Amino acid sequence: MAYVPLADRDHEMEMHHPKTWIGKWVFCQDHKVIAIQYGSIAIFTGLVGLILSLLFRMQLGFPEAADFIDPSFYYQAVTMHGMIMVIYLLTALFLGGFGNYLIPLMCGARDMVFPFMNMLSVWVFLVSVIILMASFFVTGGPTGGGWTLYPPQTTLAGTPGHDMGIVLMLISLAVFIVATTMGGLNYVVTVLQYRCRGLTMMRLPLSVWGIFVATILALFAFPALLVAAIMMLFDILLGTSFFMPALIESGAPLDHNGGSPILFQHLFWFFGHPEVYIVALPAFGLVSDVLSVHARKNIFGYRMMVWAIIAIGGLSFIVWAHHMYVSGMHPYFGFFFATTTLIIAVPTALKVYNWVLTLWEGDIRLNAPMYFAIGFIFTFIHGGLTGLFLGNVVIDLPLSDTYFVVAHFHMVMGVSPVLVVFAAIYHWYPKMSGRMYHEGMAKLHFWCTFLGTYAIYLPMHYLGFVGVPRRYYALGTTDFLPPSAQDLNTTITIAALFVGASQLLFLINIIWSLRNGPKADPNPWGAASLEWQTPDTPPVHGNWGESLPTVYRWAYDYSVPGAHEDFIPQNTPESEEPTVDEQHFDPDTDESMADV
Amino acid sequence: MSEATASHEGITGLVDDWSADKQAYHVPWGKAMMWIFLVSDTFIFSCFLVGYLNVRMTTTEPWPPQSEIFALSFGGDPIPLILIAIMTFILITSSGTMALAVNYGYRKDKVRTFWLICATAAFGASFVGMQAFEWTKLIVDEGVRPWGNPFGAPQFGSVFFMVTGFHGLHVSAGVIYLLWVAFRVKRGYYDNKGFEIVEIAGLYWHFVDLVWVFIFAFFYLL
Ligand code: HEM
Ligand SMILES: [Cu+2]
Numbered sequence: 001m002a003y004v005p006l007a008d009r010d011h012e013m014e015m016h017h018p019k020t021w022i023g024k025w026v027f028c029q030d031h032k033v034i035a036i037q038y039g040s041i042a043i044f045t046g047l048v049g050l051i052l053s054l055l056f057r058m059q060l061g062f063p064e065a066a067d068f069i070d071p072s073f074y075y076q077a078v079t080m081h082g083m084i085m086v087i088y089l090l091t092a093l094f095l096g097g098f099g100n101y102l103i104p105l106m107c108g109a110r111d112m113v114f115p116f117m118n119m120l121s122v123w124v125f126l127v128s129v130i131i132l133m134a135s136f137f138v139t140g141g142p143t144g145g146g147w148t149l150y151p152p153q154t155t156l157a158g159t160p161g162h163d164m165g166i167v168l169m170l171i172s173l174a175v176f177i178v179a180t181t182m183g184g185l186n187y188v189v190t191v192l193q194y195r196c197r198g199l200t201m202m203r204l205p206l207s208v209w210g211i212f213v214a215t216i217l218a219l220f221a222f223p224a225l226l227v228a229a230i231m232m233l234f235d236i237l238l239g240t241s242f243f244m245p246a247l248i249e250s251g252a253p254l255d256h257n258g259g260s261p262i263l264f265q266h267l268f269w270f271f272g273h274p275e276v277y278i279v280a281l282p283a284f285g286l287v288s289d290v291l292s293v294h295a296r297k298n299i300f301g302y303r304m305m306v307w308a309i310i311a312i313g314g315l316s317f318i319v320w321a322h323h324m325y326v327s328g329m330h331p332y333f334g335f336f337f338a339t340t341t342l343i344i345a346v347p348t349a350l351k352v353y354n355w356v357l358t359l360w361e362g363d364i365r366l367n368a369p370m371y372f373a374i375g376f377i378f379t380f381i382h383g384g385l386t387g388l389f390l391g392n393v394v395i396d397l398p399l400s401d402t403y404f405v406v407a408h409f410h411m412v413m414g415v416s417p418v419l420v421v422f423a424a425i426y427h428w429y430p431k432m433s434g435r436m437y438h439e440g441m442a443k444l445h446f447w448c449t450f451l452g453t454y455a456i457y458l459p460m461h462y463l464g465f466v467g468v469p470r471r472y473y474a475l476g477t478t479d480f481l482p483p484s485a486q487d488l489n490t491t492i493t494i495a496a497l498f499v500g501a502s503q504l505l506f507l508i509n510i511i512w513s514l515r516n517g518p519k520a521d522p523n524p525w526g527a528a529s530l531e532w533q534t535p536d537t538p539p540v541h542g543n544w545g546e547s548l549p550t551v552y553r554w555a556y557d558y559s560v561p562g563a564h565e566d567f568i569p570q571n572t573p574e575s576e577e578p579t580v581d582e583q584h585f586d587p588d589t590d591e592s593m594a595d596v
Numbered sequence: 597m598s599e600a601t602a603s604h605e606g607i608t609g610l611v612d613d614w615s616a617d618k619q620a621y622h623v624p625w626g627k628a629m630m631w632i633f634l635v636s637d638t639f640i641f642s643c644f645l646v647g648y649l650n651v652r653m654t655t656t657e658p659w660p661p662q663s664e665i666f667a668l669s670f671g672g673d674p675i676p677l678i679l680i681a682i683m684t685f686i687l688i689t690s691s692g693t694m695a696l697a698v699n700y701g702y703r704k705d706k707v708r709t710f711w712l713i714c715a716t717a718a719f720g721a722s723f724v725g726m727q728a729f730e731w732t733k734l735i736v737d738e739g740v741r742p743w744g745n746p747f748g749a750p751q752f753g754s755v756f757f758m759v760t761g762f763h764g765l766h767v768s769a770g771v772i773y774l775l776w777v778a779f780r781v782k783r784g785y786y787d788n789k790g791f792e793i794v795e796i797a798g799l800y801w802h803f804v805d806l807v808w809v810f811i812f813a814f815f816y817l818l
Contacts, residue, residue: 258657
């Protein structure tokens with residue numbers, strides 16, 4: 001049987017529209033509903049993570065006022081905060097939330113290729129969150145070993161949650177990996193095989209590229225975490241010694257010997273570093289689109305941006321040991337990993353230049369999403385620069401495990417992606433809900449978040465330089481720490497409480513506008529990409545009405561000379577509007593244009 | 597199809613293929629999905645094997661003599677690795693029957709396809725059965741446990757049960773999957789949809805075999 005592409009079989013594939021309430025909203029196979037379910041669960045979990053951070057910040061800033069926080073709880077809060085933010089908030093939100101919502105719409109598809117598995121994915125994700133939350137209620141509480149879960153420390157008596165907490169954490173991670181795999185296979189194959197007519201890969205919006213490559217990273221990086229989790233579960237439950245060397249506890253030797261704690265670190269970071277990019281690449285993609293739309297200019301260097309995403313994705317698998325410089329390694333290995341780490345800075349810097357050049361001479365509209373997108377450029381440059389410090393072995397050794405590290409990774413993978421999350425939610429909110437949010441409130445939310453997070457993390461760099469160690473319950477009295485370190489800690493805590501509280505502006509805004517916001521135009525920003533061209537707003541099940549769209553150009557035709565408006569939707573034929581689509585330049589004869 | 601993507605050769609041509617209209621290559625989505633899943637699964641097994649090699653290096657006790665432990669005697673002298681040899685042979689044979697099933701599937705010969713898939717599943721089930729036998733022998737007769745054994749490094753048992761167990765789960769899942777496909781073939785479910793599903797199931801099955809070859813080499817021979 002000759003193979004017919006999915007997009008050409010549209011007429012013969014019938015969609016089953018659910019009739020019941022449960023089929024529509026609970027066990028729904030529509031990618032848009034699944035996206036919102038994924039997003040809501042992730043944001044709810046993220047709020048738990050946020051509250052935990054405020055609690056342990058209280059302990060650091062106002063130790064007397066917070067004496068309900070004992071050292072054990074402090075560590076548990078830090079650990080759960082880190083894990084929740086990285087995995088259950090950002091990974092789930094970018095891949096499960098934005099991936100689900102945007103991929104089929106931007107690819108001109110009716111849904112994911114395998115909607116049933118997509119639905120399973122979100123429910124399995126919910127199970128993993130429930131297991132994670134359950135660990136707050138078991139004896140011993142959740143694990144307090146730090147989000148890196150290094151053995152043997154995590155599994156030994158003395159670490160809070162060494163009994164049930166760590167077991168639930170590992171099971172929850174394994175379940176989460178199953179969920180991401182089911183979703184991830186869908187995203188990748190939908191991008192590869194379910195694009196509408198005329199939509200070549202090199203015409204895809206960068207959002208799709210970012211999520212696509214990040215999903216591939218997830219599919220190849222999470223296995224290492226899964227294996228590490230299985231081995232550690234065996235160590236705990238069956239008494240094996242994968243990660244456990246011979247140990248003496250309270251004077252008595254333990255029943256373990258011959259294992260390798262360093263093996264865990266390798267497995268963890270073989271997952272852990274790509275994980276950074278699983279969060280960052282979708283953010284890169286989404287922010288590119290937001291910048292281009294609100295600057296009314298095509299994204300600068302589209303091809304370069306795509307190749308940079310791919311290059312970063314590939315390189316991210318060969319840098320992991322830069323997290324392990326202090327674990328000790330052969331100098332040649334240190335040299336290798338420092339070099340690869342610094343090489344990643346090249347494509348990353350390219351992207352930053354291109355964002356800035358996209359703004360250059362643009363017709364910039366300072367809408368709320370644009371505020372957040374421009375804020376992202378600042379925080380990302382900032383966090384990226386400190387990364388160059390930490391990538392070098394000799395500089396990392398004294399800075400490792402200080403607040404400098406905390407400041408670095410928060411700027412680069414905490415604040416930056418979160419700013420993009422807000423940019424993207426505000427940007428696509430009119431399409432998702434059919435209503436406009438409150439612009440003034442969104443801008444206020446931006447200033448509180450942007451300035452507030454700077455007030456939190458900028459001083460942390462300084463604390464790190466003077467040597468304040470990370471993961472300490474209290475500073476105590478030491479010779480090398482000036483008393484002002486504690487004052488700075490107090491200031492940071494005040495800023496953190498402020499930032500935490502100001503997120504209410506966001507929640508109130510999006511929940512209130514859901515019913516009371518003014519009706520949104522189908523394409524309020526004048527965006528060219530496909531998701532804004534749906535016949536209904538919000539799009540209905542099946543997305544495209546009678547027939548699938550056909551694409552004639554890339555997603556960035558803004559301010560084209562001679563066009564009727566300052567943007568040309570992707571599905572406008574060449575005959576109706578001029579094209580400057582890069583694909584119409586012959587790369588062999590017109591080198592300069594093709595690359596820029 | 598845009599003009600610029602049609603004609604190039606070499607690297608540019610490769611890039612064009614990947615960025616081509618609507619889809620890269622003429623592959624049904626189910627098959628593409630299976631391939632990507634298998635690459636992901638390859639990472640899992642690679643991590644297991646790397647972990648195994650690593651603990652084999654770090655453990656402080658001598659590694660047990662595998663060929664003696666895995667020997668089996670049929671009345672006479674014990675023959676080293678004989679059971680594993682039979683298991684490997686069975687699994688490779690099952691890959692053959694699977695390949696035939698795919699072939700008959702594309703020829704729409706439903707009866708032969710059905711029986712060949714069933715034969716593959718039967719081989720798979722007997723593989724799992726022998727594995728259960730081997731585990732019982734190790735646990736009951738030789739006293740090997742995940743946390744220790746009388747022969748030396750405790751990691752021997754840990755890795756053995758973990759890796760072969762994980763692979764055994766794959767085979768068991770494969771048997772169920774194959775039977776499910778077989779019955780749908782018989783019921784005529786794929787008459788209109790096409791028989792690609794047989795090939796997709798086959799991909800999974802060949803992968804499980806291939807992994808076994810690596811486990812066999814790393815675990816029993818090394
Ligand atoms: C209001 C927002 C936030 C505040 C005030 C905050 C504050 C902190 C502080 C003080 C630590 C502990 C440092 C230590 O003692 O080692 C920490 C740890 C951490 N945070 Fe955040 N954070 C926030 C948001 C985020 C976000 C959005 C992410 C997502 C990437 C994140 C990821 C982490 C990670 C991975 C750790 C390390 C946990 C560990 O040491 O095990 N944080 N955070
Ligand atoms: Cu890293």
